[in-house]
Amino acid sequence: RLGLNKETLRNTIKINNASNIVELDPTSDSGQRGLLLIQLFQSLDSLTNGEEVTIKIFMNSKNHLTKGIPIEQIEEEAGLINVVECVESLSKQDM
Numbered sequence: 001r002l003g004l005n006k007e008t009l010r011n012t013i014k015i016n017n018a019s020n021i022v023e024l025d026p027t028s029d030s031g032q033r034g035l036l037l038i039q040l041f042q043s044l045d046s047l048t049n050g051e052e053v054t055i056k057i058f059m060n061s062k063n064h065l066t067k068g069i070p071i072e073q074i075e076e077e078a079g080l081i082n083v084v085e086c087v088e089s090l091s092k093q094d095m
Contacts, residue, residue: 002041003056003071011075012037036080043087065090 004012013024013033024031048054059071065086066073073079 001052001055002037002044003059008071008075009037012080033077033080036084037074040074040080040084040087043084043091047087047091 013030015024015030024034026032026035044055044058048058060069062069063086066079066083068079070083073083
């Protein structure tokens with residue numbers, strides 16, 4: 001629902017491209033990135049009331065808050081953390 005293709009997902013959580021079946025250890029670097037990605041989805045889902053189109057627009061549009069295009073930013077660890085923190089700050093304002 002975030003609009004990630006397989007390549008973007010693999011790049012984001014840093015898994016082997018040859019692997020089709022993935023079991024992530026939540027304490028590994030890949031597992032931590034996977035947990036951040038889940039956190040991003042949950043926050044966006046909550047903010048948008050589950051509106052998939054709105055989530056995809058956010059992920060694929062230049063964003064002043066994240067200072068980039070989130071779907072591109074999340075492929076790097078610092079970008080993923082930044083996008084998650086930005087979305088969570090919006091969630092806290094929404095409360």
